Amino acid sequence: MDNIEEYLSQFEDFELAFFWKYKLDTYMEGTQNEIKAYLGKRNLDETKMQNLIEEYSHKTFTDHELRCSRCKSKKIITKEENPSETYFDPEILKIASSTYNDINGRKMDYACVVCGLALNPFKHSSFTRKILNAVLNILSLPINNARRGHW
Known part of the structure; x- marks a missing residue:
């Protein structure tokens, strides 16, 4: 093969x-x-x-797994970006960090392996999930499983 x-x-x-x-x-x-x-x-x-x-x-799933919104696959890859590795000017770094997902200035990009769609899994997340995500970020706990819906 x-x-x-x-x-x-x-x-x-x-x-x-x-x-x-x-x-x-x-x-x-x-x-x-x-x-x-x-x-x-x-x-x-x-x-x-x-x-x-x-x-x-048009299919919907109730398993609470992170799925692609276009093809419904669970084959999602993540890539972590750190703006401090990209930007050198402290003012630019401050602005860039304000748009990132956690308090350490890291951004997680998600993409579907199957159809290639770039995903934002928290765009339509519930208020409760947003609060939980904020608390986990503040506590600096590993949140990989929480971001995948395994909590």
């Missing part, structure tokens, strides 16, 4: 459908052909993938 097949074998059918729709064109032609061949092995033709996309676009 080559790398692309090994990578795609971790995806469920609905995730492959969204991957096909949103990320296929980001790959070089040879890799696109490998992806299409793998989709064929999984018996996913264009019609079936369109149906999966339609079904999952």
Whole structure:
């Protein structure tokens, strides 16, 4: 099994459908052909993938897991940014830090592995969750699990 097949074998059918729709064109032609061949092995033709996309676009989940708002996948990656590594002017650093997620000036960026959507998981979070997040930030507790909805 080559790398692309090994990578795609971790995806469920609905995730492959969204991957096909949103990320296929980001790959070089040879890799696109490998992806299409793998989709064929999984018996996913264009019609079936369109149906999966339609079904999952409107699906709601009650498991409180962090999911992509577009494809509903739980395959989310995070990247932590520290503005002090980017900015040198203290005034710029102060302004930049005010927009960051925690009191230490770090920002967590979230993106969907499947469809590539950049996510802001707290944009529509409840008031209670925002309060809890603020308390955890003040206490400087590890909040990775809280941010993923495991609390």
